[in-house]
Amino acid sequence: MSNIVAVKKIEASQTYDLEVNHPDHQFYLANGILTSNSHALAYGIDSYYCAWLLTYYEAEWLCAYMESMIGSPDSRAKAIAEIKSYGYDIARVDINESGSSWQISKTRKAFVPSFSTLKSVGSIAIQEVVSLRPYTGVQDLFYNPDGTWKFSKFNKKAIEALIKMGAFESMGIVGPDKFFSSYKHMHHCVIAAEASIKKSLKRDPFAGWKALQQVAAETHGMEEWTRKEFALFQRDIIGSVDAASLIPSDVYERLLKNDVVSVNDWNGLDLYWFVITSSTVKTTKKGKPYMLFEVTGDSGITKRMYMWDWDGSTVYDPYTPCLGEVDSSEFGLSIRSRKMKILS
Numbered sequence: 001m002s003n004i005v006a007v008k009k010i011e012a013s014q015t016y017d018l019e020v021n022h023p024d025h026q027f028y029l030a031n032g033i034l035t036s037n038s039h040a041l042a043y044g045i046d047s048y049y050c051a052w053l054l055t056y057y058e059a060e061w062l063c064a065y066m067e068s069m070i071g072s073p074d075s076r077a078k079a080i081a082e083i084k085s086y087g088y089d090i091a092r093v094d095i096n097e098s099g100s101s102w103q104i105s106k107t108r109k110a111f112v113p114s115f116s117t118l119k120s121v122g123s124i125a126i127q128e129v130v131s132l133r134p135y136t137g138v139q140d141l142f143y144n145p146d147g148t149w150k151f152s153k154f155n156k157k158a159i160e161a162l163i164k165m166g167a168f169e170s171m172g173i174v175g176p177d178k179f180f181s182s183y184k185h186m187h188h189c190v191i192a193a194e195a196s197i198k199k200s201l202k203r204d205p206f207a208g209w210k211a212l213q214q215v216a217a218e219t220h221g222m223e224e225w226t227r228k229e230f231a232l233f234q235r236d237i238i239g240s241v242d243a244a245s246l247i248p249s250d251v252y253e254r255l256l257k258n259d260v261v262s263v264n265d266w267n268g269l270d271l272y273w274f275v276i277t278s279s280t281v282k283t284t285k286k287g288k289p290y291m292l293f294e295v296t297g298d299s300g301i302t303k304r305m306y307m308w309d310w311d312g313s314t315v316y317d318p319y320t321p322c323l324g325e326v327d328s329s330e331f332g333l334s335i336r337s338r339k340m341k342i343l344s
Helices: 037-056 058-068 073-085 123-131 138-142 156-164 183-192 207-218 227-238 249-257
Strands: 027-029 110-112 270-283 289-296 302-307 320-328 340-342
Touching (some): 037 058, 058 073, 156 183, 156 227
Antiparallel strands (some): 270 289, 320 340
């Protein structure tokens, strides 16, 4: 390795970025001088801009950062983990808060995903649903003042995606004592009964609204989808699963209170929570069966975990939330069956 013996500043010159086939590739100036300064300076300026924005406009910078990472599930998972390290939550997509890009929540320290993260919602549909806000009640959500169906571009698939993502929390219309007893109930009333609830007749302009009220009353009390069903919806609609949402809220609060972090923050033998996304029976070279898990935590990044002492019969279903003492070996993370508990 050579040492730098002198540095001399020269005038501005046209730079040709020609990469040299060498691990320490450099760049040639027009006059033949070898330099790295063109890229080093550019990266330095960009880094300074980012650091300044993060310091003085933290929420806005993080929001823009999240938006830039949505194209790749792995990049998105990494961004979510970093954002959470700053004390922010990732909220649900919401009918009144989401837009065409990620938003800063108006009610809490959280970022709200854009409608564009949903596979079934296009840009024209987003423009329509945003232009007609705010939505305050069920009738106002679906019907115009004259009784006609409100949406023309925001179609059945888009509405179904929002229902399956639980995107109506800001309206307070879903719950045991609400208009819809559950999101499964809302899906039954709005999607399954779509033909009847969209009617607007000359003799009765509000026929559709009356039909929705009737079907909602007749089927009220319908049970909610399971956590596993919600996880599958998330996987199909946004391409990833919010692992924390699979843990009962009271249990998750106790984990936070006791500083139990997810397996994505593994830092030595300790208790961690995680969600099993898949389980596969394997066999060692000596013929002994063991279990290979794919697990994830709050960042969404998937890791491998081995259970060498698997009993040969216990079945672990996908999207099962667990708590356990997680160790590490030369193969990856590991856990013993007696040190693992399913969170229910």
